[in-house]
Amino acid sequence: MKYGLVVLSAGLSGLLSFTFLALAIGTDYWYIIDGNKPNHTGPNDLSSHSGLWRIIEGANMSSVISSFTANMSSLSDTEKHLLGLHKVVVIVLPLSLVLLVLGWIFGLVSSLARSPKLLAASACYFLLCGLFTLSGVSIYIKYSNQAMEEIQRIVPPENLAFVQVSFGWSLALAWLSYSLEVAAGLLLLLAARITQLKGHYDSGVAIAMF
Template sequence: MSLGTVCVTAGLTGLFSFVFLAVAIGTDYWYIIDVSDSRYNHGEDSEDLNSHSGLWRICEGKNACIALIDPFGEESQNVPESQRHLLFMQKVFVILLPLSLVLLVFGGICGLVSSLANGLHMLLFTGSYFLVGGALTLTGIAVYIAYSKAAFAIAMHLYGHKLFDNVHIGFSWSMGLACLSCVSEVISGALFLLAAKLVAVQHPEQSAVI
């Protein structure tokens, strides 16, 4: 595989990573609650009981969407002490995931410059940068998963396990896109490191400086 092909593939993979993460952050299908088969819907339209949520809001029924509590706002002061850990996890993922998106922009700039210059040091830096960015995205996703599980555990504790016997919960396509973004980011980083290796082979005078 030629150096140019590797660099172009790495750049496209990084672009896909940005698009996947941007769509994931902007949509509300990270976590879904389906009560269609619940015995506790009391004859209500099941579609009005279903809900799905994202990083910023939760949507109940067909059109009603409400913003999640602002973890940095004044209303967060009224959260019970027993639920403070949820607020902390919310702060973590609402910072990490948008930050990862911003870092992808700078990573794309670095990737373009290093590909055009074919500089060994720049390619090594860009590859490492994308790998660190992928780890950051993965951390944000992991914290969101932990947050969702903890929130559901609190809900079951408050309302009882029987209420949730026929309630189906899970992660949806927004979460899937975030995971694809993480994988694409790691692949892009690995390809930039491969490009650096090809440069070192083709231009041993650059590797001799390291």
């Protein structure tokens, strides 16, 4: 496989992973709740969708998720635990986004230098970014499931009979970003191997000539 094609694919994967993660963090379709009854035609829309930073209720109502400014003294232990999980998510995922920028620059320098060690280091860096993204997404899923369990514990079952919940396309973008981060890391490892083999081949040719 050609070195240029491999590093180009790795760079494109890294760029797309950043784009998809940025879109995921900035949009509000991580979690979707549809509370409308079948054949609902009334003026009140009981559906909502939320992102990492705010909750959109109905057509035009929104509220900010105040994890860092909430009055902890007035919250139950379960609510404190949920806010703690949410804080981790909104720290880890933006951090992963910043790391991706640095990783892309590091990968570009490594590919231009054609250094096996630098390429391998860049690959490990991208895999580390993928670990951050995977951790953030996994914690968000845990946070959402526990929040729904708490709602089910408090709200009578008959009030939740028509409620449907699902994860949205923002979360899917985050998963796609994670997949591309891993792909970029593996491609950089392949580029490092190609460079290493080429170096051994060139050395062997040089020795044979003498």
